[in-house]
Amino acid sequence: MMETAVSNRSAGRLQLVLGFWIVAAQLWYFYQFVPAMGSLLRAISHRIWR
C-alpha cells in the first residue's frame, strides 16, 4: 500500500517534470525563433499587402 503510494508520488513528480519540459521547450523554441521569424512574418505580411 505504502509502496504504491510512493510509486504514485514519483510517477506524479515525473509527469510534472515532463509536462514542464514540454511547455518550457516550446516556449524556449518560440523565444529563440520568434525574432528570427520576424523576417518571415514581415515577408508574409508584405506578400498579403501586395
Added chain:
Amino acid sequence: MALIHFCLVLLAASLFLLAQLCLGTWILRKLHLEFESFPEHCLIAACSGTVLTEIAMFLIQWTQHIREGSFFVLFLSCLPIASEVSNLRLRARQFWKNFQPLVPVERFIICLIVATLLIEFTAALAPLTGSDALHYHFTVQKLILQYGFHPIFSITRSFLCGQSHLLILLGLALGGESLAMSFLFLGGALAALSVACLATRWVPRLYALAFALLFLLTPLVFWQISSSGAPDIWMAAFVSACVLVITQVHVAASWRHALLAGILAGGAAGAKYTGCLIAVALGLAFLFEYRSVRRTSVFFLAATFAGIWPYLRNLLWTGDPFFPMLTSRFFPERLNPYGLANMMADAGTAASHSPVQLLPFLFYFGKRAGAAPGFWDFYGPVVFALAPLVLLAWRNTRAWRVSTVAWFCAGLGIFLTSGLARFLLPIFPIALSCASAGTFHARQKGWIPVHRLASACILFACVLGAAGLPIYTAPAIRAALGAQSGEAYLSARAPDYQISQAVNQSLASGSSPVKALVFFRHLYYLRVRYVAGDPGPSWQVNPDNLKTAAAWRVFLHNEGITHVVRAPDYPPVLAAGLEQLEKEGGLVRFSETEVENFTGMRQEGQRVRLPVVIMKVNSSAEVSSPAAAP
C-alpha cells in the same frame, strides 16, 4: 490549359512512380526478399528502383546522348511493369483484405494528408523560383542537357550535384521543369510514407498518420517539397527505407539484406557529401546489430557501388572526390581561396561549434547563430519537446537500436563537419517516428496530462504549419493554375529574373555567337552562353589572377567572352581591373536597361531598381592599348 498541364504532370509522375515501384519489386524478387507490410514494400521498392534509375542516368551522361539516353532509361525502368504489376496488385488486394476499418479521426487525418500533398504538388508545378535551384540544382542539369556532360568550373556547386540531381536531369530531358519538380515531389511523398512506416513499428495507426501529417506540415519539409527545387528530400526516403530493411529482419540479416540496405544507404551517400556520413552511420548500425564483418562488408560494397558515382566524376575531373573541400590539402596550386571560403561558409564548415550545442542540434533545436533564418531552420519544436519521452520510451529492441544509432551517429557526424541543421533532413523521419513512440509511451503509462500536453504540442505544430502552408504556397498555386502568368510570377518572385531577361533581350536575339560574363547568382533563366564571374560561387574566376586590365583581356579572350554584364556593379574584389579595362576601351557600352530585383534575403521582400549595363568586349583595343601586353 493549366488544368490539363496539371493532370498530365500528375499522370506522368504517377507512371514514373509505378515504374520505380515495379523495378524495385523486381529487385526484391530477384533477391528473394519479402516485406510483410505493403506500405513498407512500396517504400523500399520505390527507393531501390529509384537508386538504380539514378545510376543508369549517371552512366548515360558519359555517352553525351543525354536526351535519347533518358528515354532509354525510362523505357528500361518501365520494362518490369509488365511482369511485376500483377504481383503488386496481389499484394495490394491482400493489404486491403487485412485492412482494419478507419475510425473517423484517422479518416480525417488521411483527408488532411491528401489535401496537403495536393497543395504541395500544385505549388511544385509553378515556375522555378528556389534560390539554390536557380543557382545550381536545375541550372547545372540544364547546361548538361544543352552543352553535354562536362565540368562546369564557373559554378563551383556543380560538383556538389549528386545522384538525386539526375532525377532533375531526367525530368528536364523527358518533359521539362514541371516534370522534374514532380519527381522531387515524389521523394517528399515517399518520405512522408516512411515516417508512417517507421512509426508503425511502435505506435497505432492514428499516431503514425498524425506524425506523417506533421512531417508534411513542417515548414522546412513543405519548402523542400513544393518550391525549393532541391532533391535532398529523396535522401530522407532512402535513409528511412534502409532503416526499415535493417530492422525488418526477424532473425539475422542475410547477405541479401546487407546488399539491399547497402544500395539504399548508397543512394543517400551519392546524393550529397553529408550523405556519406549518414551511410557510414547506417553501416555502423548494421554492424552493431548483426556483428558480422562479412555482411557489413557486403553492405559497404553495395553502398559504394550505389553511391560512388558523383565522387568518381569529381575525382576524374578535378583529382578531388569531394571537390573543392580537399583541394587545399592535395592540390594547393589549384586553389581558389575565394571560392573555397564561399563554399565553406555556405556548408557551415567555416564556423566553430560548441559541444554544448550538440544536444539541441541532435534534437532539431539548433539555429545558426547570427545568421538570418530561412525555411531550412524551421523543423518545429516537437522533437525537442518530446525528447525526454523518447528517452523513456527507449527499449533494447532492434528497431530502437538501429534507429537511435543511425540518428545520433549521423547527427554527430553532421554536427562535427558542418553544424547546419538543414543537413539533418534525411534523418528527420527517424526522429519523428521516435517522437511518436514517446507520445504513445505516455499514454501506455497512463500519464494522461503528459499525453495531452504532447498531443497539444503536435496539434499546435500542425496548426501552425497548416496556417503557413497556404500563405507560403498561394502565389505559386496561382501561377501553377494559370491565375497569374508565369512571366508576372517570375518577375515578382524569382531572384535575378529581370536581370536575366534584360540580358536575353539584348543578346539572345542576335545571329552572331554570344558568350556573356555575368556576376549574378541565379542563372537558370539565361538563354545565352555565359561564364559566371562572381569569385564566390565561381571557381573559374580567381581574383588573385585577375588584378589588371591585361589579365582580364587574356581571360576574356581565352574564354571567348563577347559581353560583360554589370548589374549594378562589378564584385568589389574584381572591380579595379574591369574598370581599368573600361577606361582603356577594352569594354564598350552596348546597352543599358533598368530592372527591379531583390536586395538582401529574398524572403524579406525588399526590392530595388538597378541598372543592367551590358558591355561589349572590344578586342581591337587589345592592339592599341600598351597594357594589353602580357
